[in-house]
Amino acid sequence: MELNSKIYVFLTCILQAFLLSSASLEPFDLLYDNGVEAFYKGDYDSVVRYMESALKSFSEVRQTRIRCRLKCSDQHRFDSFLTDKIFDVILYRGHCLNQCIEGKIGAQRIPYNYLQLAYRKLGQLDKAASAAHTYFQANPEHVEMGEDLEQYKAQKGVKEEDFIDRESRPHQKAFFAGVKLYDKGNYEESVTLFEEALTEYYHADVECRALCEGPQHFEEQKHVLYKYNLYELISDHYTQVLHCQHECVRDLATRPGRLSPVENYLPLHYDYLQFAYFQAGRNEKALECALTYLLFHEGEEFMTENMEYYREVLGHDGQPRKEAEQYLRRHKQELDLLLIGSSNLGVPYIEGHYWSSSGGREDANRIPSGTDGWMDYVPISAKRNVTMSVLHELIGGPLLYENVRLVQNSDTLNGNQRVLFDDVITEDECSELKHLAHTVTAAGDGYKGKMSPHTPNEKFEGATVLKTLKYGYEGRVPLKSARLFYDVSEKARRIIESYFMLNSTLHFSYTHLVCRTAISGQQDHRNDLSHPIHADNCLLDPEANECWKEPPAYTYRDYSALLYLNGDFDGGEFIFTEMDAKTVTASVKPRCGRMVGFSSGGENPHGVRAVTRGQRCAVALWFTLDPLYRELERLQADEVIQALDSQHMWDQGLHINPKDEL
Template structure:
């Protein structure tokens, strides 16, 4: 009997293993890494296989989490206020979610992915690899859809836009190939409705606007469900800080609530944009009220007008429309229930957020989620459509784009005798820009280039990513401290490591003096970096080596803004690039207007040339593709705030001080060794 029991147990275990393996979803970060590796090997069939698999896995993980959280929320509801019952529901719901999720995609631990990878998927980076791979494989229809999908979230990618224009002229490419594979249903329906509305097809537009509202409220439910995952506690370390049970629950729930509150912003923001569409949700009801009016359905028009006023109580132009509809119909109407419930929940959550934020010790100020520019006034009291819906106005103007200086100056002394001023802000067509030559000599360039080949590592300074900005180039880097460490260990000449340190200090002094700064300029980050064109991947390149960006704010070309908020390095004030060579093709440094398209100045790198500029939205910049050879430079970012000094630089200062002290002691021993006895 024992033998049969053991056999039965073994068979049960095997069966469970088979069932589990059949439902295990391969992690999308692993597939993504495999796809990038295949790309660098030129194995385009596997690029397609792995990248498409990664996108499918990413989507399935997201949808599974939504399904399981909503299903388990329905199965285990908070129907009472008894403490024991609440905890019982929490435990059962957690168990339900865990079983449901692991039953569909396997162990959740397999799908814990770094924020960097998630950001790559949110930015649609896999589609860039896919469009290149499909093009290599001659599958133009799929290449076009991948390129179009990527461009929707990366509109500042000038070369991709140009490449899409070239696709249009190619034989076999059709309009239906230009599809956005990641389009959001609520926005897709809304834009389709607006398109018909602007053509005067009001009756047809109604269907799309109603669909857009249905999809919006569905997307809101999904967004809120996704917020129930892990949260980042920025204000306290919850491992070290001794919280009691209720404080922990309060703080975590406050974070979840804040995430859910921000779904309004998320659903109103187009892919790749930083600012949401102005007045997005109320605008649906405004379009509908006028479209229904044009279609002769005044009761529906009144309903939508009253709903709009829930968001903007007492707004003049819509209040006049309501009076008109009431007069025509001879009776009043009611706003839509879904909007009433939506706003009621929103206000209740705001009250809870204020309490929870107070518990966290973090002040909370609600953003203006539904800013409105109003509508046209009509002397005949006939309802008007809404103007300016395509204006992407940010929710809040609290973050300015340009670093504020009491006085912007330039033209100070160059400090070093051989340094030559080549161009200033005027000739570089901008503000706070400068170009120098002969900052270092040919011999120093050669020595630093040799050092770079010995000490730089792929992905160093780019969170381990070998190709952080483009799949067509390899990026390698090293910090000052790492280089000095290698020098101390004898792995590179200590003299060369010291040169890197000294050259970066020389650059800092030049920038500080030229821009006539009234306070000390501190290092924020120092990086010896080389980017190398990957052989076999340079034909028909359509990307930049480094996309257009600003160094201390998030560039938003469509809104003509640069948002000085995380994850941007908001504390950076000045930047500089000291070039070590020019024997490569491409790689020009470019300044643009804030639209990220209009090039205002171009700089061709060469040994000893240095470009310096203020780090804000006044100086968007990027790097053209390196199509042959290797481009090396010392990249430097500076801050006027000593609180944000580069930690590794401070440690490097200590190493240098120690070496100098050792040198002085050695000299002392050489001059008079008896003094040491």
Template structure:
């Protein structure tokens, strides 16, 4: 017998009034909609919620599915109409007289407003019917209708659709404890397949992008190019759609007390406020489209990353002109990127200087960057002159847009914030200073026996640094080296290193290792050791450095660096150039600026070594000049180097001149918002494997008992609209809930 669902109500007071109204008006609200008009989304949504609370599941499904459909239709119409009217009503400000310039400008504004009204009314009906309240808009943005829909579908025994609706909600709301239980219990229902867990709102560009990267990692470059190019087109389309929807109504931040009062702003102040709001929304679109479903933050440098993958893929496909084009396009985003500049020089050697010079970066991407830079300059001007706050969000092409006065304010604010943790004469303190206040290192109370502190900060001539030994056993190192060899995704030696042309580079994340283990492509024991030991390191770092707040994983990789052609003589480059992990190192000024594109949210770094049978590859710390080496560490099995991620700890890796060097690289953050989402998925996979193992060990007897326990136990839904619906699917002891 299928388990029933029961609710957990926790927004009762907030929605008591709504429930009272629903009880007074038991039938769905009806309004007259002219033939040819689209039914209003908020009306359909409201009717769906009413039907839901009356246990009229069929009507609830009909209204909610239609509301979701019409919501998408309204957005598409608005996007198309804005695009159409943008093309038909261009600004022509070639009039020299200021009075007539104003008339010309507002004449275009009026024509554009008329165009939009005509277009939207023609396709949707009266515009006023399709203006959603902020609360309803937020519900659709947060996928709340799918939460209602999943229970209604479950109640009508449409299990596959119920699972897809539940998963669609859960992807964007992974912290919802009740839906976590729903998903967990859906997974153990008879006949449920992994393919049933679909994200119905998954952005197509992310699906194509992930497919392209997967093909790239297995060196299928021609196929990777096809997927990545299609993904890029979809990305730019979604980006433009997002920007089009920014041209919406003005969202005033006036208080409740001031509502209804006459505004004291004049015409140009009102226009400026509204336009800054629109520009800010447009700037945020890069982050919106760069955020994968289920992730709490955008993928850093997502748009430029297309051209990093594409330039190398085209190179491997021997399409050198396209590789040069993509390299030049990447440099539009990051003009000073040394690796890409070197790549471009390589393409120039293949194509010839004249032909390479004739290949421009992609025009549509150059326009995206130039448009973004212009908007940033306007927003910085508004912040500097009008006092309208603006914070840059994307991590590319951002420097140089702020006026000097704003930069001065930012530096002053940064100095004020840093003053409690750093000497005034240096943004991150000198080598012998301790910018970490009274925080002390504690090597006497490590949480794991057998782990010893080999070198502390004093021995390493710095602050917040440590080397530990005994973190791994020899057998664990062997298991992890085997995992790196079989699961790295690039063969034994990997692809060309992003840091030097003289080495090969391969990497595998914890989640990827576990997925490969489930597919029996790598040993499960090795993947489990990988997961376990990284958690061990997190606890060691927390304990040794006495962090006041918990640490979360920011990113984790098992990385192998291999000398490209056996032993290499007289190499002058490094395996990884000197850098800091959460700030931009400026060796000339001997400072480190904690600002994008650095990973500013990282707080601690750690490297756990697996072997020492190679030449070169020593880890080293330097001063802020990136030249003066303060300490060197020779890797070996089970040795851990850990340190704070800021400018107090610049570091690098010497060239690997022979053999293969493998280590687990880990970065940690105090920011829960910036924790690694893949890690959470990996934890869930581990938990799921334990649950499956326990279920198989317990056999059919417990399953029959659970069925008997839930059979005949009538459970009712209690709730209200703000309760956001279906709560835990339960196969355990049921609890009765009363209705309101």
């Protein structure tokens, strides 16, 4: 067959593959649409049937694609670099792939939102809990689903084992389960899970790469469609496939619903394993894993010390694992090809930091460092994940104000970068600010208009500094009360900045006068929180023992403070917890003039217990060290204060048209 004829048949096969649709499976998107339609008709049995079928269809199509592509790749290999042989393989492989099912697949976890509602309507709460948990894993910022999960936990007939992630990825499930056992000191059992996680990881990598062998397109490179040179077309398409396959490293390290991968994910397996094997007395395996880790981080100081220790104990050297060597060799070869191919596409390729050495084990365990007759230990790494790092607290700085009392520090609050003060403001100032709140706060202010943003059992009302100054200028509230709010927040900022001995200026990120009120008739048998457990600058992930510093979290916030105005209500205690969002490490009962301050990261998960009677008011403050994220309204309020100061208006009777604007 002539080369041109082969090219014609090759292109025909490609066209047929694109036009091929599923003949044996109902399309996922059609099943999903039918399920949504049934939901709005109240036909919950049909919702369950359609959504479960949609999920099954999605899974079967994905697995069929993987099986077909791997089978065809194995049957028709590129064993020669001769031009005619290359096209022979392409033609045979194209014919083989025509047997595969190629269908349109939609978003995978949205159906679980409908499923949990349908199962709940049908009274199947165990299945509803499973669906809700599965959805929440990929959508941790979904407040309503989080509240639903808390309600399911309190329902009779719902067991802890019902809260499973139906879409969990085997390699991640085994790894994080291994981490939990490791943290408990169950090293032998953790080894089994870490080894399982590695096996599943390399298997998932094969599947991920197979799924990349489909239609590809760079949004920035629409001109590719107009290149008629055959070899340019093949080069461009192959580069995009290669880019997809190279990014499997990121995909496999990223948990559902996250934007960022777990730092140092694959090397961490070998890090955990080397120490677990050491604890289990299996130094041969420990050396093997230490050597493997060093493939990713050549010359890393602490692991090199481990390796030398294991060699000394064993009296001989070892070898890193073959699968990791092959994996890294392929990864480097792909990078070289990507740099060439991307240059042809006109898109500069910059490889991500897949295996940042800052992603170390998050524990206090130590590792062997020598054999001088004593078992000395040193930390595994001098660097730790910034969102989980233990922030070393020195002796607190001066309090700046005579009447302010230090009540508890980090030690007595059982954490890091935590502090509790009393008498920050007086009873009269509390009373004045609370009266101000009753006048200026509006339901849903600061919560995107939602009157009950965190729980349906309480009403939230708030106001900013600029709004209160505006009300004062218009004569709706005493101007000196508005000024008091401004001054008190500045006092709080200075106290936090001084106590934590910050080397740079602490700027306001957001300032909020907020009251939450228990709604009468809705307080019986409450089991929810007034504000769910969270961190202020990252997305708390209790199951992974992580806090992801990525949007929609306010990642630029560095310190937080809450200044309470009253204590005449039931409930409403501020609580710190462990990363599991369950284990309470400290509880603070609000009272007038009491202020709790803390760093805003994953080291300080916190929340508020339900307010079951009365109203709880406070000045909530968030701060940043980055001047780029200063609160705009605060800067405007500063200008207003300066203008009023220059006019000496604070002690004068103001006669201002209420309609005037600042």
